[in-house]
Amino acid sequence: MVDIGSDLERVFHPRSVAVVGASASFGKWGQMIFSNIVAGKFPGRIFPVNPKETSLYGLKVYSRMQDIPEEIDLAIVTTPAATVPEVLAACGEKGVKGVVLITSGFGETDQAGKRLEREIVALCRAKRIRLIGPNTMGILSPHSSLFATGTHSRPRTGEVAFVSQSGNLGNQLIHWAESQNIGISLFAGSGNEAMISCVDYLRYLEGDPRSRLITLYLENIADGRAFLETALRVNRSKPIVVLKGGRTEAGMRAAASHTGSMGGRDAIFRAVCRQAGVALVNEPLELLDLSAGFSSLPLPKGNRVGIVTLGGGWGVVTADACNERGLQVPSLPDVMVAEIGRLLPDFWSRGNPVDLVGTRDLEVPLVAVESLLRWDGVDSVISLGIVGRVEMVRLLIQSTREVDPQAQPAVLDELEAMAGAYEVRYIQRIVELMERYEKPVLGVSLARSDKGVVRSVPGGRYSGVFYQSPESAVRTLASMAAYARLLER
Amino acid sequence: MVDIGSDLERVFHPRSVAVVGASASFGKWGQMIFSNIVAGKFPGRIFPVNPKETSLYGLKVYSRMQDIPEEIDLAIVTTPAATVPEVLAACGEKGVKGVVLITSGFGETDQAGKRLEREIVALCRAKRIRLIGPNTMGILSPHSSLFATGTHSRPRTGEVAFVSQSGNLGNQLIHWAESQNIGISLFAGSGNEAMISCVDYLRYLEGDPRSRLITLYLENIADGRAFLETALRVNRSKPIVVLKGGRTEAGMRAAASHTGSMGGRDAIFRAVCRQAGVALVNEPLELLDLSAGFSSLPLPKGNRVGIVTLGGGWGVVTADACNERGLQVPSLPDVMVAEIGRLLPDFWSRGNPVDLVGTRDLEVPLVAVESLLRWDGVDSVISLGIVGRVEMVRLLIQSTREVDPQAQPAVLDELEAMAGAYEVRYIQRIVELMERYEKPVLGVSLARSDKGVVRSVPGGRYSGVFYQSPESAVRTLASMAAYARLLER
Numbered sequence: 001m002v003d004i005g006s007d008l009e010r011v012f013h014p015r016s017v018a019v020v021g022a023s024a025s026f027g028k029w030g031q032m033i034f035s036n037i038v039a040g041k042f043p044g045r046i047f048p049v050n051p052k053e054t055s056l057y058g059l060k061v062y063s064r065m066q067d068i069p070e071e072i073d074l075a076i077v078t079t080p081a082a083t084v085p086e087v088l089a090a091c092g093e094k095g096v097k098g099v100v101l102i103t104s105g106f107g108e109t110d111q112a113g114k115r116l117e118r119e120i121v122a123l124c125r126a127k128r129i130r131l132i133g134p135n136t137m138g139i140l141s142p143h144s145s146l147f148a149t150g151t152h153s154r155p156r157t158g159e160v161a162f163v164s165q166s167g168n169l170g171n172q173l174i175h176w177a178e179s180q181n182i183g184i185s186l187f188a189g190s191g192n193e194a195m196i197s198c199v200d201y202l203r204y205l206e207g208d209p210r211s212r213l214i215t216l217y218l219e220n221i222a223d224g225r226a227f228l229e230t231a232l233r234v235n236r237s238k239p240i241v242v243l244k245g246g247r248t249e250a251g252m253r254a255a256a257s258h259t260g261s262m263g264g265r266d267a268i269f270r271a272v273c274r275q276a277g278v279a280l281v282n283e284p285l286e287l288l289d290l291s292a293g294f295s296s297l298p299l300p301k302g303n304r305v306g307i308v309t310l311g312g313g314w315g316v317v318t319a320d321a322c323n324e325r326g327l328q329v330p331s332l333p334d335v336m337v338a339e340i341g342r343l344l345p346d347f348w349s350r351g352n353p354v355d356l357v358g359t360r361d362l363e364v365p366l367v368a369v370e371s372l373l374r375w376d377g378v379d380s381v382i383s384l385g386i387v388g389r390v391e392m393v394r395l396l397i398q399s400t401r402e403v404d405p406q407a408q409p410a411v412l413d414e415l416e417a418m419a420g421a422y423e424v425r426y427i428q429r430i431v432e433l434m435e436r437y438e439k440p441v442l443g444v445s446l447a448r449s450d451k452g453v454v455r456s457v458p459g460g461r462y463s464g465v466f467y468q469s470p471e472s473a474v475r476t477l478a479s480m481a482a483y484a485r486l487l488e489r
Numbered sequence: 490m491v492d493i494g495s496d497l498e499r500v501f502h503p504r505s506v507a508v509v510g511a512s513a514s515f516g517k518w519g520q521m522i523f524s525n526i527v528a529g530k531f532p533g534r535i536f537p538v539n540p541k542e543t544s545l546y547g548l549k550v551y552s553r554m555q556d557i558p559e560e561i562d563l564a565i566v567t568t569p570a571a572t573v574p575e576v577l578a579a580c581g582e583k584g585v586k587g588v589v590l591i592t593s594g595f596g597e598t599d600q601a602g603k604r605l606e607r608e609i610v611a612l613c614r615a616k617r618i619r620l621i622g623p624n625t626m627g628i629l630s631p632h633s634s635l636f637a638t639g640t641h642s643r644p645r646t647g648e649v650a651f652v653s654q655s656g657n658l659g660n661q662l663i664h665w666a667e668s669q670n671i672g673i674s675l676f677a678g679s680g681n682e683a684m685i686s687c688v689d690y691l692r693y694l695e696g697d698p699r700s701r702l703i704t705l706y707l708e709n710i711a712d713g714r715a716f717l718e719t720a721l722r723v724n725r726s727k728p729i730v731v732l733k734g735g736r737t738e739a740g741m742r743a744a745a746s747h748t749g750s751m752g753g754r755d756a757i758f759r760a761v762c763r764q765a766g767v768a769l770v771n772e773p774l775e776l777l778d779l780s781a782g783f784s785s786l787p788l789p790k791g792n793r794v795g796i797v798t799l800g801g802g803w804g805v806v807t808a809d810a811c812n813e814r815g816l817q818v819p820s821l822p823d824v825m826v827a828e829i830g831r832l833l834p835d836f837w838s839r840g841n842p843v844d845l846v847g848t849r850d851l852e853v854p855l856v857a858v859e860s861l862l863r864w865d866g867v868d869s870v871i872s873l874g875i876v877g878r879v880e881m882v883r884l885l886i887q888s889t890r891e892v893d894p895q896a897q898p899a900v901l902d903e904l905e906a907m908a909g910a911y912e913v914r915y916i917q918r919i920v921e922l923m924e925r926y927e928k929p930v931l932g933v934s935l936a937r938s939d940k941g942v943v944r945s946v947p948g949g950r951y952s953g954v955f956y957q958s959p960e961s962a963v964r965t966l967a968s969m970a971a972y973a974r975l976l977e978r
Contacts, residue, residue, distance in 0.1 A: 355746070
């Protein structure tokens with residue numbers, strides 16, 4: 001029998017949602033969550049509940065859960081802690097499947113809070129209500145257009161699941177994921193995990209066809225053995241990436257005051273993760289880097305990298321980063337030197353990294369990338385500096401407009417359009433090449449872009465991924481190679 | 490006697506500039522550099538030189554250097570390698586003080602190129618011409634409004650000098666520096682360093698009153714002893730930060746093919762830097778992080794950090810990062826717990842990190858930061874999540890506009906304006922607090938911002954610095970604390 005805690009389908013994909021504590025008062029939790037659900041265009045029924053209101057945003061407001069005339073799959077509760085037992089009792093009466101309990105003031109506070117938390121968990125178990133939280137900042141379920149967080153980020157639908165024991169950290173990373181165009185299948189701020197723990201989420205996500213990668217921010221694992229067993233199994237079908245807070249004495253002290261319980265020895269947790277083959281990262285933004293790569297690219301079959309660069313220095317720092325992360329940058333055999341050399345001036349690097357010596361020929365970068373992909377000497381390619389060059393071209397065009405009275409505006413317009421179109425075509429071709437050779441190509445844009453790290457291509461099995469800096473590409477590739485090795489064992 | 494190689498004042502602050510090879514042909518080096526100088530509004534005289542043109546951008550074009558009727562401080566040369574000896578001879582005749590030789594095809598190519606390079610160096614020495622390059626992508630001198638690179642980034646005037654042995658890497662980092670609002674005093678792509686080496690730049694920058702921080706990207710140091718001696722001395726008055734390319738076998742191979750010479754054993758270089766107290770970074774973006782911090786903040790007097798956070802998880806990962814980088818996060822004594830606790834709900838963290846538990850009270854974050862700064866138990870403060878919150882508020886306001894028919898647009902407008910104004914005021918107060926207590930406050934915005942990492946305040950001795958993620962703040966603070974320790978020795 002599967003514990004109901006792992007049966008979260010109706011929680012993340014409800015047909016109807018009640019918001020208990022819904023409010024029009026700007027900035028209250030009941031307003032932030034309710035307005036997000038409505039503005040996010042949740043397609044199911046939405047029932048605001050609040051005895052002090054009759055209508056909100058054009059929707060009828062109910063005084064109590066019991067007054068709602070239809071079935072409710074999910075209730076999102078923002079009312080004060082003292083009211084929660086009564087609200088949950090009403091949820092039980094209505095046959096609500098799941099509750100997201102935003103409210104704080106439970107186990108994270110004091111002894112009375114802990115008692116109250118035990119009480120509501122017992123209540124939920126008795127009524128077979130799946131309880132997320134308490135003290136959570138909400139959930140997102142893009143595949144069902146359910147955006148139930150206080151932060152109004154609405155990332156695109158995708159394959160990355162993210163469960164965070166810190167709501168704030170989770171919401172900020174989702175905000176970044178949205179701006180980086182990383183597709184999200186599910187987000188849960190797991191709050192105090194009074195009933196549904198990180199292990200339950202893993203079990204649910206194991207069978208969730210929408211999720212292909214599982215990312216976790218953890219401070220505390222209540223049941224280390226269950227986590228190990230589950231992670232070990234799940235990780236073989238879906239890579240798990242963990243950022244663990246409380247790795248040091250100062251971090252553990254902070255975590256203890258944050259989630260109200262000691263996270264245990266970090267060394268033990270690391271050993272457990274290593275045993276399960278789980279990827280451990282140390283920095284929040286690494287979670288996003290790995291999310292972009294794992295969800296958009298084919299896995300490399302080994303750790304050998306071909307590097308293509310427009311500028312020598314970037315090739316050098318990328319080669320360094322590869323070696324420092326355990327990736328090999330093999331030398332090119334003569335036949336490859338001859339093949340790629342046909343395109344390049346005599347004094348090219350004749351090696352790996354392939355330095356394109358600032359070439360302007362638009363075909364050369366693609367031919368160089370394809371030559372490397374075709375070669376059985378590398379398992380992946382890092383391509384530096386093609387995507388993003390359009391920004392530099394734009395700056396040059398802008399200056400030229402300002403200072404050259406002879407320049408024809410229409411010609412400059414066309415140059416700008418061509419540079420933009422080339423970038424789009426380059427990304428498309430890279431995606432096609434990944435499909436043909438089943439090897440990942442990680443791009444590095446070396447320029448700020450408002451288009452995000454992930455560049456989707458219509459109909460592509462994969463997506464282009466263009467990091468801002470080499471180290472993001474390299475650490476992602478190293479992690480993907482390690483995962484691929486694990487699968488071979 | 491100071492070698493002329495270190496006397497670069499007229500090169501970086503010329504009264505007149507000749508561009509040999511200036512062109513209107515879009516995308517040629519002679520066009521990119523020339524248009525940048527003109528569009529960048531260089532206030533001195535500009536003399537394009539090109540026998541095939543008579544007028545460019547409204548300026549008279551000269552056939553030869555010798556035809557220019559005025560004195561020339563700096564010549565920027567983009568004509569092919571074979572023409573360079575003649576051009577340099579003409580420069581010598583004109584008494585040109587310095588040449589930036591963009592042209593490639595010298596020592597970085599083959600034996601003939603190396604011979605030609607020796608020849609032009611001898612020629613420059615004989616004529617007392619300071620030669621930057623060859624094979625450089627140009628220089629920037631914002632204090633003199635001289636922007637002579639092919640990349641049209643024009644960072645604001647500031648105190649960070651950056652010398653790069655890779656033009657491409659240098660230009661990209663300058664592009665980022667501009668978008669991060671990091672102030673630049675000087676940029677030089679040092680190219681092949683045929684005459685003027687990184688040691689010469691160090692000697693010049695030592696006496697340059699505009700530069701307070703020196704950052705270097707190095708692949709190869711021709712004279713290790715001179716570098717050590719100079720860096721050791723200069724670093725005591727101006728911190729030096731180095732990104733060294735070629736740390737690994739793959740990186741060294743790449744560097745050898747890039748700059749045409751082996752960089753020597755990395756272990757030795759690291760030992761030299763450690764001896765000189767020079768900060769070594771491994772990632773290009775770290776150069777920018779450290780540039781922002783060193784140039785904008787007071788130095789910490791020790792390695793103890795107070796952390797103020799809006800969300801528990803961010804406090805945890807920041808505390809971890811501090812400990813992992815050798816920074817201490819001391820516990821708060823009872824008197825501090827009492828002082829800060831007056832502002833916060835009963836269940837606050839009562840420790841360091843100070844978790845503001847999502848407070849909306851606008852005064853609380855500032856009071857918490859000031860309490861920590863006043864306390865003699867910490868040498869610095871990291872403040873997480875206040876700046877950047879305005880982005881979240883904007884999203885919420887946007888949703889509310891969309892879904893709440895009762896919401897008054899004028900009220901929402903005012904809320905948005907207030908959130909923006911609060912951020913500006915917060916930054917101003919942080920800068921004032923840094924002046925009062927002479928301790929650095931490093932912000933972490935946790936949100937994308939188009940305002941950049943450095944937020945200047947009119948009349949402030951320091952600037953606000955708000956990194957995107959905690960690790961950037963922590964690694965910068967750790968580096969600044971190490972530098973402060975060095976000065977005490």
